[in-house]
Structure formats: C-alpha cells, structure tokens
Amino acid sequence: MxxxxxxxxxxxxxxxxxxxxxxxxxxxxxxxxxxxxxxxxxxxxxxxxxxxxxxxxxxxxxxxxxxxxxxxxxxxxxxxxxxxxxxxxxxxxxxxxxxxxxxxxxxxxxxxxxxxxxxxxxxxxxxxxxxxxxxxxxxxxxxxxxxxxxxxxxxxxxxxxxxxxxxxxxxxxxxxxxxxxxxxxxxxxxxxxxxxxxxxxxxxxxxDNRLMSLQLIKNGFTDAVIFGPEGNNLLPAEVLYKKNVLALRGSFRPVTKVNIDMIKKGYRMFVKERKVERDKLVVLFEITLNNLLSEGEIDEQDFLDRAEILCSLGQTVLISNYQEYYKLVDYFGRFTPRRSGLIMGIPNLEEIFNEKYYRNLNGGILEAFGKIFSKDIKIYVYPFKPTAKSKLTTSKNLKVHPRFRPIFDYLIYNGRIVDIDDFDESILHIFSREVLRKIRQGEDGWEGALPAYVDNIIKENGLFGFEVQEDVEKGGK
The missing domain is CATH 3.90.950.20 (CinA-like)
Incomplete structure (x- = not known):
C-alpha cells in the first residue's frame, strides 16, 4: 500500500x-x-x-x-x-x-x-x-x-x-x-x-550506506556521491575542495589488471605536472549511473560487488549521473580550480568525439569541448589492442572525423591530450566483460586477469555470481 x-x-x-x-x-x-x-x-x-x-x-x-x-x-x-x-x-x-x-x-x-x-x-x-x-x-x-x-x-x-x-x-x-x-x-x-x-x-x-548513496542518485536527489575505502559516505565538497583530482571511469566489473595499470601509469604522469601537488591529490574510481543501468534496472548486488572490491583495494569511489565527460569536468570545477586529470582508454576517447552526446547543447560538440578544456584539465590516453593481431591504437593514429581533426590536433599539440607510453602490452587483451562471463559460467582461467588478491575476494564473498565448485564423487553400484 x-x-x-x-x-x-x-x-x-x-x-x-x-x-x-x-x-x-x-x-x-x-x-x-x-x-x-x-x-x-x-x-x-x-x-x-x-x-x-x-x-x-x-x-x-x-x-x-x-x-x-x-x-x-x-x-x-x-x-x-x-x-x-x-x-x-x-x-x-x-x-x-x-x-x-x-x-x-x-x-x-x-x-x-x-x-x-x-x-x-x-x-x-x-x-x-x-x-x-x-x-x-x-x-x-x-x-x-x-x-x-x-x-x-x-x-x-x-x-x-x-x-x-x-x-x-x-x-x-x-x-x-x-x-x-x-x-x-x-x-x-x-x-x-x-x-x-x-x-x-x-x-x-x-x-549499507553505499546503497543509500546509490539511492540518492537513482531518485534524482543528487547527481554525484562519493564513498571511501571503509564504505562510509563522504561529502564531495570536503573530498574535492581545492584538490588536484585524477579520475578513472570504468565498469570495474570486476577490476582488472588493465584498470590498475591505467591508474598507476596515469598517476605517475599526473604527479609530475608542475601544477599538481601530491599531498593535495585525490584519486577517484568513477562509475556512472548509465553503466549501472547497462542491463536495465540497477542490480544492487552487482553494484555492491564492484564497491566491495574497490574498497578492499583502498580506493575512493565516485558514483555519478554524468554520462558526458563535460558534465563530470564541470562537477569537479565546482569545488576546485586546480588541475584535474582524466584517464581513459581509446574507446572512451572516441566517444568524446561522438556528436550524439551533445545534441542537447546549442553549440553542440564545440560547446562541450569549451566546457571541458576551459578548465585546467588533462586527458591521459591508454592504448588499445584487443587481440594479438590487432594494430596498437594510440592518440597518434586514432581515426577522428575530418570535421573535428583540427580540434583534436590542437589539443594534442598543446598537451591537453597525452598518451600513456609506459604501459604493459601483455595485458591489453584483458576485458572485464570477458572475465565476468567466465566467472558466471564457472570457467577456469579468469584469475590471472585480475590484480593480486582480487580473485580471493571474489571467491570468498561469492561476488559477481561466483559459485564454489564442489567435487562430486560418483560411486559405483
């Protein structure tokens, strides 16, 4: 009733x-x-x-x-x-x-x-x-x-x-x-x-206060929430106020070696920036509401599984309703004028140059790029190589629509978009969706795609649909 x-x-x-x-x-x-x-x-x-x-x-x-x-x-x-x-x-x-x-x-x-x-x-x-x-x-x-x-x-x-x-x-x-x-x-x-x-x-x-945070976004009471490694909800203004912010967006379903390599290598580059102070730096793993809705309704257990691993790894998590990156950058700008960084893979960089995300803006993609790059922001691009036979894709050989090529080249030239060169090529074939499929179907071999101890966390807590496989002895008649 x-x-x-x-x-x-x-x-x-x-x-x-x-x-x-x-x-x-x-x-x-x-x-x-x-x-x-x-x-x-x-x-x-x-x-x-x-x-x-x-x-x-x-x-x-x-x-x-x-x-x-x-x-x-x-x-x-x-x-x-x-x-x-x-x-x-x-x-x-x-x-x-x-x-x-x-x-x-x-x-x-x-x-x-x-x-x-x-x-x-x-x-x-x-x-x-x-x-x-x-x-x-x-x-x-x-x-x-x-x-x-x-x-x-x-x-x-x-x-x-x-x-x-x-x-x-x-x-x-x-x-x-x-x-x-x-x-x-x-x-x-x-x-x-x-x-x-x-x-x-x-x-x-x-x-679980992390679930309560999710409810705030789901119900439209706010557009972004942050929780810490202990699982407690944090005030965004306190976390981000006058800080250098480095964010990695992903599904983290589950966290893979690629995600960790992205954040480590991006972090090393970011802290070398003249305008970045290590003691005033906050690192965020961001999950969008759109990502949580990827299969229709929000699966709260799936959300908690992701949160459990990220918190176990000592990470601070941002859940946002900002599918478009310019909204995320604008959100950071509310709290800090300091330099921020976004770490993204080639597929996400391609999405930034997709006009369909900016149809609600009078100025279209140009207005969105103005919102992003009018702030002190740098984008760190992680390469893409889905198979051993695929060609390695970086910002240097990324195909961009001819209309936007001058903008892209300008951002590259001015160092607003930079490649992460010190990457681990041996793990580029790892994709979380494939790992998730193996976990749910009870296949072997997924453990090696994950950071140390993450496979233990998944097994011990039964995350992402993992079920302990028990040996069944078949006796004779």
Whole structure:
C-alpha cells in the first residue's frame, strides 16, 4: 500500500501527539525553522524539552567548543551539537520518571544564500534518536545544498526537511529507503539537494550506506556521491575542495589488471605536472549511473560487488549521473580550480568525439569541448589492442572525423591530450566483460586477469555470481 504523504504541520502534530517522543532542537544559521512547525502544530510541550539558536559565535563556542578552522557549517560542528544536546537529555532527565520516553536531539548548522547571491548555501542536518527507551540511540546525518534564490524560501525548505527527517526517523526507521524518499515530501527536488547521508546505530547495523548513496542518485536527489575505502559516505565538497583530482571511469566489473595499470601509469604522469601537488591529490574510481543501468534496472548486488572490491583495494569511489565527460569536468570545477586529470582508454576517447552526446547543447560538440578544456584539465590516453593481431591504437593514429581533426590536433599539440607510453602490452587483451562471463559460467582461467588478491575476494564473498565448485564423487553400484 502506498504511503500517505502528510504535510509538515500534520507530521509535526503526529510527533507532538506521541507521548513517548521527547527531545531538543538546536538550530544555527537559518533560524529555528524546524522547531517552529512543532510549536505551531500544538501540543509541543509534550515533545520539546528545549529549543535554542546560538547565533553569536562566542556563545556557540562556549556551548559546543571552538573550531580550530573557525568553520561552523561542518559535520564536526553538527556532531558536537548532537553530542552536547543528547548528553544533556540523558543527564537531566531521570529515566525512572520517564521510563517510556524515546529521547532525541535534532540539530542543524546552515549557511543560506548570501546577499550578492554568489553563494547558494549549504548545511548539515542531523538527528540522534531512540526507537525504544532501552536501546542505544541511532543517528541520521545528511548534507544539503540549496538551490533557491531567496533566503526565506531556503529557510522554509530547511524547516520542512527537518520535520520530514524527524517524522521519518520515528515512523520509517525500519525502512531506510522509504525514509529517504520521505525527506522530499512536499519539497521540490529543484529546491534542495541531498548529496550525502549516513545511517548509524543499532537499528541500522544492516544498512549499507553505499546503497543509500546509490539511492540518492537513482531518485534524482543528487547527481554525484562519493564513498571511501571503509564504505562510509563522504561529502564531495570536503573530498574535492581545492584538490588536484585524477579520475578513472570504468565498469570495474570486476577490476582488472588493465584498470590498475591505467591508474598507476596515469598517476605517475599526473604527479609530475608542475601544477599538481601530491599531498593535495585525490584519486577517484568513477562509475556512472548509465553503466549501472547497462542491463536495465540497477542490480544492487552487482553494484555492491564492484564497491566491495574497490574498497578492499583502498580506493575512493565516485558514483555519478554524468554520462558526458563535460558534465563530470564541470562537477569537479565546482569545488576546485586546480588541475584535474582524466584517464581513459581509446574507446572512451572516441566517444568524446561522438556528436550524439551533445545534441542537447546549442553549440553542440564545440560547446562541450569549451566546457571541458576551459578548465585546467588533462586527458591521459591508454592504448588499445584487443587481440594479438590487432594494430596498437594510440592518440597518434586514432581515426577522428575530418570535421573535428583540427580540434583534436590542437589539443594534442598543446598537451591537453597525452598518451600513456609506459604501459604493459601483455595485458591489453584483458576485458572485464570477458572475465565476468567466465566467472558466471564457472570457467577456469579468469584469475590471472585480475590484480593480486582480487580473485580471493571474489571467491570468498561469492561476488559477481561466483559459485564454489564442489567435487562430486560418483560411486559405483
């Protein structure tokens, strides 16, 4: 049965009428936009133990402590707020007097649009809450990017999303996917973007936050998410801010020796660039949503299999909805002006020069190339040789349509497109789709196409449809 969508006033009243939900609100930066819904709904005295806004930095520092970097709209600040406020509830409220209460602490720290409208605003919302009085609390942390052009509208949207978060936590905690959907109840997806979410706590032990990241993109709540080697979701702005970015796009289904050779050799070339600082470099393995949809619907287990291997190899993973490279480059440009690099094989380079991807642009392929190469970007091209008898293809002998040949030659001449020369020719015949076919059909010989230990990971965890082949002894009659 479809879920009935309530408006913020109805959700706030439903929470207020629950005699066992009790907690505090601490909101900084956009006013007490969430708690006012609960005050206006009626019956708030049974729900709200305290509501506050510490706008002055000195007051805020006195309560939550001073930040070393003097930044207040951060996850670190949000967690300090949750720690402090939830700690006060458990310290000041006697459990014997409130045996049935499910405590919570809601907090947000937000910077709305500036007067000149050059900065749209962003913020952190978080909730620490119990699903039953005897349980340890859970946490839901989200990061938002705002897109509305008026502060008052942004404040209203933040308030509604805060209500949705609290209502979802208490009524949909056992269905995180539906809880995620409910965040946008009565809110336009064009108004606000959720680009990071993490579920933590005893009731979310079986929740894979990488899957929650995938849901953000699948549902159109954001266009790109990043998760780290530990499998935790990361804030893109924190990962990419003023960094040199080196990205490799692929299916990684599974990761092969070719993928590793591409990233190693591309990395060696990239760090030699004068404008690249090794200590400010982030390497990303990127998978597009289009790639995940290659066989129709998204196969979540297939996605997790890829993620499991990449994380096991210590890699940071970007999942994006940017099929076209110019959108990916533009995305990096939001966060960093520093030099970035893209590592790609010959087939992907050929795709860049395919006009069909730019029909939605008034300037077509020329506009797309302007978007890519107006940024400080270099493309590192890995050669292509599918069979032993095939001719090795590099950027030097790649066939490009005559109309685009002058552009291609210009980019080669200016060093914006460069070949990876130090490659391992003995592995060029390896293709992940062939490896995947052998794994699924139980054929031998696929292990040698993979980096060390990856075959063990696949076998031990039964990834990509691998099944342990058991010997069957045939006895006589």
């Amino acid at each position: 479809d879920r009935i969508v309530l408006n913020p006033a109805q959700k706030a009243l439903r929470i207020n009428l629950d005699p066992n939900v009790y907690g505090t609100f601490a909101e900084i930066g956009a006013g007490q936009e969430t708690v006012r819904h609960f005050f206006r709904a009626g019956g708030a005295s049974g729900t709200i133990a305290k509501a506050m806004s510490a706008y002055d930095k000195d007051f805020s520092d006195a309560i939550y402590g001073k930040e070393k970097d003097n930044r207040y709209v951060t996850e670190v600040r949000l967690r300090k707020m949750l720690d402090h406020e939830y700690g006060l509830i458990t310290e000041r409220l006697d459990r014997e007097k409130h045996p049935d209460k499910r405590f919570f602490a809601f907090a947000n720290t937000v910077a709305t649009i500036n007067f000149a409208k050059t900065f749209k605003g962003h913020g952190w919302l978080g909730l620490r809450f119990q699903t039953s009085p005897e349980k340890e609390p859970n946490e839901i942390i989200i990061h938002i990017r705002m897109h509305e052009n008026e502060a008052k509208y942004q404040q209203e949207t933040i308030g509604a999303m805060g209500v949705n978060l609290i209502h979802g936590a208490f009524h949909l905690w056992d269905d995180p996917r539906e809880l995620l959907h409910s965040l946008y109840d009565n809110i336009s997806r064009d108004a606000i973007e959720v680009d990071m979410i993490n579920f933590l706590g005893p009731d979310f032990e079986n929740v």
